[in-house]
Amino acid sequence: xxxTQGGRFVYETATSIDGxxxxxxxxxxxxxAVPVEDEDQARLAPLAAPVQVMGSTTYLWVLEEMxxxxxxxxxxxxxxxxxxxxxxxxxxxxxxxxxxxxxxxxVASHLGALxxxxxxxxxxxxGGGDLAAQFMEAGVLDEVVLSVAxxxxxxxAPLFPRRLDADRLSLVSATRVGEFARLTYRVSP
Numbered sequence: 387x388x389x390t391q392g393g394r395f396v397y398e399t400a401t402s403i404d405g406x407x408x409x410x411x412x413x414x415x416x417x418x419a420v421p422v423e424d425e426d427q428a429r430l431a432p433l434a435a436p437v438q439v440m441g442s443t444t445y446l447w448v449l450e451e452m453x454x455x456x457x458x459x460x461x462x463x464x465x466x467x468x469x470x471x472x473x474x475x476x477x478x479x480x481x482x483x484x485x486x487x488x489x490x491x492x493v494a495s496h497l498g499a500l501x502x503x504x505x506x507x508x509x510x511x512x513g514g515g516d517l518a519a520q521f522m523e524a525g526v527l528d529e530v531v532l533s534v535a536x537x538x539x540x541x542x543a544p545l546f547p548r549r550l551d552a553d554r555l556s557l558v559s560a561t562r563v564g565e566f567a568r569l570t571y572r573v574s575p
Contacts, residue, residue: 393508394528396435397518401532406542407515412443420535426564430533435468435510437503442474444513454481469503473517494524519548527573534567
């Protein structure tokens, strides 16, 4: 689905085996309980895209978990030099000096701004599943990259709350990274 305007739109996330990206309390603490060797960390969370997009629930959890409002260097260590866009309908706090742009409304109406910000690079949708589905519905989701954790949550925030059939997904790679299975799928129109 990538066009001449630039890079790919990639849904990059971690998920439980049973398909939840956050537990019933919108927490990712279950994910950080899985042991990860230092050499595997970069392979699981290669935050290299110039633009990263998330919803407000993910954003607020990250802010709190990192203590980014109290210590803005925590935000810059995790996200710099990426520009972060947050889809929300409410006013949210911002760590001092962070490159964060708030967007509201339909995903499709912001595709041009996201492409310009990425300047030919990839745009990573890092949470949540509903937001990723909106990019799919807008016809721009090119790839889904999952780090599947050895956890079963039973409920929570779904990985992808829309139907996406097998004829639209092609497995590009499947690798073991410590206790995680890292799966990459190409999305076709």
